[in-house]
Amino acid sequence: MSDSLSITLDRSSPVPLYHQVAQQLELAIRQGVLAPGDKIDNEIALANALGLSRPTMRQAIQTLVDKGMLVRKRGVGTQVVHGKIRRNVELTSxxxxxxxxxxxxxxxxxxxxxxxxxxxxxxxxxxxxxxxxxxxxxxxxxxxxxxxxxxxxxxxxxxxxxxxxxxxxxxxxxxxxxxxxxxxxxxxxxxxxxxxxxxxxxxxxxxxxxxxxxxxxxxxxxxxxxxxxxxxxxxxxxxxxxxxx
Amino acid sequence: MSDSLSITLDRSSPVPLYHQVAQQLELAIRQGVLAPGDKIDNEIALANALGLSRPTMRQAIQTLVDKGMLVRKRGVGTQVVHGKIRRNVELTSxxxxxxxxxxxxxxxxxxxxxxxxxxxxxxxxxxxxxxxxxxxxxxxxxxxxxxxxxxxxxxxxxxxxxxxxxxxxxxxxxxxxxxxxxxxxxxxxxxxxxxxxxxxxxxxxxxxxxxxxxxxxxxxxxxxxxxxxxxxxxxxxxxxxxxxx
DNA sequence: GTCAATGCTTTGTCAGGACATATTGACGTA
DNA sequence: TACGTCAATATGTCCTGACAAAGCATTGAC
The missing domain is CATH 3.40.1410.10 (Chorismate lyase-like)
Structure with missing residues (x-):
């Protein structure tokens, strides 16, 4: 649900595609467009919608999973769990x-x-x-x-x-x-x-x-x-x- | 250098191959078989030696990179930088x-x-x-x-x-x-x-x-x-x- | 002898496909 | 009604292949 989020890709940019996706997803979560509990579309649908391969889409999602903002469950889907996450090194600057x-x-x-x-x-x-x-x-x-x-x-x-x-x-x-x-x-x-x-x-x-x-x-x-x-x-x-x- | 490390794979195990590799690599580093500064073989050679595909080998290395134990440099190779890494959640139990x-x-x-x-x-x-x-x-x-x-x-x-x-x-x-x-x-x-x-x-x-x-x-x-x-x-x-x- | 160009090595990115496995819900049967 | 089975769905794992980009060393020109 809630796939009103619009992600734009720039294939001529030196920024990797998976990173562009991850950044815009993270922004959407931080800004509350995607709230904790929301489910995002499955990997294949998202990949198709953006014209990407599944591995690339997976890589984008994975970075947010590693940050603790998303959780994946096999057979179920991917969910937002956490909005605010603190940067790592420095503990806190x-x-x-x-x-x-x-x-x-x-x-x-x-x-x-x-x-x-x-x-x-x-x-x-x-x-x-x-x-x-x-x-x-x-x-x-x-x-x-x-x-x-x-x-x-x-x-x-x-x-x-x-x-x-x-x-x-x-x-x-x-x-x-x-x-x-x-x-x-x-x-x-x-x-x-x-x-x-x-x-x-x-x-x-x-x-x-x-x-x-x-x-x-x-x-x-x-x-x-x-x-x-x-x-x-x-x-x-x-x-x-x-x-x- | 120092590819005396022996990694064994069990393809019948439910444990994913990339995880088996990562575990044994981590053990080798923690035990000092691979010391900080040592370079490990390149991904393709390692993958071939173990009969794995490059993405799988990459995934194994990536988990140790994420833990801060390895560092990759494009055009150079992969190096051990850190032996002892503390587990994450609990800060410290x-x-x-x-x-x-x-x-x-x-x-x-x-x-x-x-x-x-x-x-x-x-x-x-x-x-x-x-x-x-x-x-x-x-x-x-x-x-x-x-x-x-x-x-x-x-x-x-x-x-x-x-x-x-x-x-x-x-x-x-x-x-x-x-x-x-x-x-x-x-x-x-x-x-x-x-x-x-x-x-x-x-x-x-x-x-x-x-x-x-x-x-x-x-x-x-x-x-x-x-x-x-x-x-x-x-x-x-x-x-x-x-x-x- | 110095410096720039070139080529090799290695990791980074991306695509597409195949099968495995966990979860859920629908369906059928006792 | 209760239970087990099965199919649909989504992620997990693994493979092959290709090209890009960064670093480094060697080569070559001046």
């Missing part, structure tokens, strides 16, 4: 989330310098001690209240932060613009009490802090970034949508 | 993790009862107030130290906990055995100070607590479970591997 929520935010760069990695840091970045790394300390405010203390380290060989506009945009956005694609990230989320420096910077009296440690890898498996952040737990929490396959 | 680490653990069921859902709980489980739900409170110990207070709610209509052996195995294991497949989960991780009851049960003096709130959905998009847990942050942290596609 603090910068983007706050921007999306319309919160006024501000970032203060406390330190940005090149230095040689000590043993512990080299281990995190999988370098040999002594190699040069960027060290970046930032303090992020929301509505003029300090929210998070962000400490990051990146190998100089792979990233250039010299001209990064880190006060006005996120670190990950800078990496994306530099053509660096983060593929895998290992994260560890915990909690701790604030130490003296953190209490001072974050103006958090006895508020427990949420900690996040992350190592991010690019396509080649090289470490791009190691960060350890602390957040005021009264102002922030991590949200994520997980999909099991 | 406390019970399984502790068992894998060889820690001695014990679970105490504080409460298990059927009751009718109040307004707040009904909203979490997407029921109408008054419908019956299971309420489960557990206290989990590691090495005889209290680690976490687990509070869960499940709709009576979808799950039966009457005979669940919740002292000796995890809740998720019980659900799996009952044939319930969790497909999507929304989680929220934060931190807070312990209240009086939590301080008493967890014997945590001034240790901040890590909180986890989760809503889990099955294939049909129905809510199977809502849980809010607290963990002693000096003994536990969430670990997760994220893959971007």
């Amino acid at each position: 603090l910068y983007d989330d706050l921007a999306a929520a319309g919160q006024q935010q501000r970032t203060e760069v406390l330190a940005l310098q090149r230095e040689s990695a000590d043993e512990a840091l080299a281990a995190h970045l999988r370098l040999t001690p002594g190699e040069e790394v960027w060290t970046l300390h930032r303090l992020r405010f929301v509505n003029d209240e300090p929210l998070a203390l962000l400490r990051n380290h990146l190998p100089v060989a792979l990233v250039d932060l010299a001209d990064a506009e880190l006060e006005t945009s996120g670190l990950y956005e800078h990496l994306r613009r530099a053509g660096i694609h983060l593929r895998v990230a290992e994260q560890r989320i915990g909690a701790k009490s604030a130490d003296e420096q953190e209490r001072e910077l974050l103006a958090a009296g006895d508020v427990p802090l949420l900690t996040m440690e992350r190592t991010a890898f690019n396509d080649a498996g090289a470490v791009i970034e190691y960060g350890h952040h602390v957040y005021r737990s009264d102002l922030y929490a991590f949200e994520i949508t997980l999909v099991d396959r | 406390l019970y399984d993790d502790l068992a894998a680490a060889g820690q001695q653990q014990r679970t105490e069921v504080l409460a298990l009862q059927r009751e009718s859902a109040d307004e707040a709980l009904a909203a979490h489980l997407r029921l109408t107030p008054g419908e019956e739900v299971w309420t489960l409170h557990r206290l989990r110990f590691v090495n005889d130290e209290p680690l976490a207070l687990l509070r869960n709610h499940l709709p009576v209509a979808l799950v039966d906990l009457a005979d669940a052996e919740l002292e000796t195995s995890g809740l998720y294991e019980h659900l799996r055995r009952a044939g319930i497949h969790l497909r999507v989960a929304e989680q929220r991780i934060g931190a807070k100070s312990a209240d009086e009851q939590e301080r008493e049960l967890l014997a945590a003096g001034d240790v901040p607590l890590l909180t986890m709130e989760r809503t889990a959905f099955n294939d049909a998009g129905a809510v199977i479970e809502y849980g809010h847990h607290v963990y002693r942050s000096d003994l536990y942290a969430f670990e997760i591997t994220l893959v971007d596609r």
